[in-house]
Amino acid sequence: MYSPKVMDHFQNPRNVGDMPDADAVGKAGSPTCGDILRLYLKFENGRVSRATFKTFGCGAAIATSSILTEMVVGKTIPELKAITNVQVAKALGGLPPIKMHCSVLAEQALKSALEKR
Amino acid sequence: MKPIYFDNNATTPVRAEVFEAMAPFLAPDGGFGNPSSLHTLGQQAHAAMESSREKVAALLGVADPGEIVFTSCGTEADNMAVIGAAFAHREKGRHLITSAVEHHAVLHACDYLEKEHGFQVTYLPVDRFGRVSPNDLRGALRPDTLLVSIMAANNEMGTIEPIQELGAICRSAGVLFHTDAVQSAGKVPLKLKDCPVDLAAISGHKLYGPKGIGALYIRRGVQLHALLHGGAHEKNRRAGTENVPGAVGLGAACAVALKEMSTDEPRVRKMRDRLETGLMERIPFVFLNGHPTERLGNTTNLTFDAVEGESLVLALDQAGFTLKNDALPGLEVSTGSACASGLLEPSHVLKAIGVPMERIHGSVRFSLGHFNTEADIDTALDIIPKVVDRLRSLSPIWEDRQKEKV
Numbered sequence: 001m002y003s004p005k006v007m008d009h010f011q012n013p014r015n016v017g018d019m020p021d022a023d024a025v026g027k028a029g030s031p032t033c034g035d036i037l038r039l040y041l042k043f044e045n046g047r048v049s050r051a052t053f054k055t056f057g058c059g060a061a062i063a064t065s066s067i068l069t070e071m072v073v074g075k076t077i078p079e080l081k082a083i084t085n086v087q088v089a090k091a092l093g094g095l096p097p098i099k100m101h102c103s104v105l106a107e108q109a110l111k112s113a114l115e116k117r
Numbered sequence: 118m119k120p121i122y123f124d125n126n127a128t129t130p131v132r133a134e135v136f137e138a139m140a141p142f143l144a145p146d147g148g149f150g151n152p153s154s155l156h157t158l159g160q161q162a163h164a165a166m167e168s169s170r171e172k173v174a175a176l177l178g179v180a181d182p183g184e185i186v187f188t189s190c191g192t193e194a195d196n197m198a199v200i201g202a203a204f205a206h207r208e209k210g211r212h213l214i215t216s217a218v219e220h221h222a223v224l225h226a227c228d229y230l231e232k233e234h235g236f237q238v239t240y241l242p243v244d245r246f247g248r249v250s251p252n253d254l255r256g257a258l259r260p261d262t263l264l265v266s267i268m269a270a271n272n273e274m275g276t277i278e279p280i281q282e283l284g285a286i287c288r289s290a291g292v293l294f295h296t297d298a299v300q301s302a303g304k305v306p307l308k309l310k311d312c313p314v315d316l317a318a319i320s321g322h323k324l325y326g327p328k329g330i331g332a333l334y335i336r337r338g339v340q341l342h343a344l345l346h347g348g349a350h351e352k353n354r355r356a357g358t359e360n361v362p363g364a365v366g367l368g369a370a371c372a373v374a375l376k377e378m379s380t381d382e383p384r385v386r387k388m389r390d391r392l393e394t395g396l397m398e399r400i401p402f403v404f405l406n407g408h409p410t411e412r413l414g415n416t417t418n419l420t421f422d423a424v425e426g427e428s429l430v431l432a433l434d435q436a437g438f439t440l441k442n443d444a445l446p447g448l449e450v451s452t453g454s455a456c457a458s459g460l461l462e463p464s465h466v467l468k469a470i471g472v473p474m475e476r477i478h479g480s481v482r483f484s485l486g487h488f489n490t491e492a493d494i495d496t497a498l499d500i501i502p503k504v505v506d507r508l509r510s511l512s513p514i515w516e517d518r519q520k521e522k523v
Contacts (some may be wrong), residue, residue, distance in 0.1 A: 034455050059428050
């Protein structure tokens with residue numbers, strides 16, 4: 001069902017954890033829907049220097065969260081704003097059609113982090 | 118490393134005895150005859166079908182094998198009972214009663230009758246353990262009720278319904294009573310001839326028989342419309358050339374189940390209980406979904422709070438990868454989480470017993486079977502807490518739970 005890359009990010013998620021000194025925190029999803037993503041960003045010189053996440057959700061939700069934390073590092077705010085859910089899904093080698101909403105969740109968490117910054 | 122299979126309510130492996138019984142009817146030079154043919158080859162196939170019918174009747178506790186009709190699966194048997202009864206008795210009325218926790222084979226057949234044929238359906242609620250109340254059934258019966266359909270045991274949580282009592286209410290009201298016995302056949306003794314049950318559906322692959330075969334018990338005298346129209350097979354009740362190897366397999370599976378149920382059931386129940394209590398002792402925030410006692414001996418449905426079911430199923434399936442230890446086997450289980458269903462719909466069964474959405478997403482069903490061993494339980498009790506721990510370490514909800522505790 002999932003690509004090897006999705007399974008890799010699900011089984012070896014990158015950058016898991018909280019960030020007490022985060023500059024921005026993004027949230028998306030709800031327990032009722034079965035997925036919650038918390039994204040933490042740290043900025044240095046106008047670019048993301050560190051990103052971490054915590055996710056409650058299915059394999060695809062965990063994998064999209066993990067790859068998102070890799071995709072955002074080194075990016076400026078305008079570059080972050082340009083990241084779309086399709087790019088997140090593509091970076092994972094694609095997602096099953098019914099799991100595309102997990103990539104939307106990642107985009108929403110990122111947008112929410114930028115709004116609250 | 119051979120995986121540990123805890124998904125026997127989804128399907129079971131074909132037992133060796135069943136495979137051996139079927140093989141002569143599948144072999145290129147074997148008994149391929151059409152049971153309708155008058156020649157020797159055909160009559161051999163016919164005899165094999167009838168002998169299987171007797172074995173199915175024996176497992177269901179039915180006196181007359183002529184009351185058993187072979188179908189292509191449990192779903193067809195349920196559809197034939199619900200739709201066949203509705204069409205045959207539409208003169209009597211347009212009302213059917215079922216429960217909120219039925220299998221989709223019954224629920225969607227009812228839905229079809231409502232939407233396409235103008236029938237009315239009452240969906241009885243269940244208590245927090247999944248049981249239908251006899252009083253609710255009494256209250257829902259109407260003069261125009263033609264059929265009541267309540268499952269014998271639930272596939273997701275194993276809860277056993279009070280079939281004897283519900284059937285008796287229908288019998289005294291003169292209403293047909295169907296039971297989906299797919300999960301209970303082979304797991305609990307059935308004596309349908311002494312039960313106020315008119316129709317009962319079973320499936321081959323849930324009791325160590327092959328896929329592609331099921332059966333419907335139709336009490337003598339009960340009129341049903343056929344779903345398939347064609348030849349005079351199954352005494353005009355189900356057209357289509359018989360699945361002889363499948364029927365032989367179902368018969369063999371029923372014979373094995375009848376012989377071994379009294380020893381197998383307590384052995385499996387003991388393992389299930391050890392798994393259930395063991396997990397609850399080892400892992401905090403675990404909840405049982407279903408009836409604590411009135412339950413199939415092989416099934417336990419547990420919610421692991423703050424973990425999503427699909428990710429838990431995947432992580433358990435690849436336990437070696439998850440825990441970075443190639444020596445560990447995978448564990449095969451299923452979940453009621455929406456994220457694991459093709460339609461992103463959470464379990465209607467757990468919704469009906471009032472489990473909050475968040476906990477439905479964290480539900481996992483373990484359904485044990487004949488081939489499980491005590492060693493499987495030891496391994497599962499070692500692996501599952503570690504996998505749950507790992508997923509909880511990723512979970513923001515778990516983080517919140519920890520804060521709540523402080």
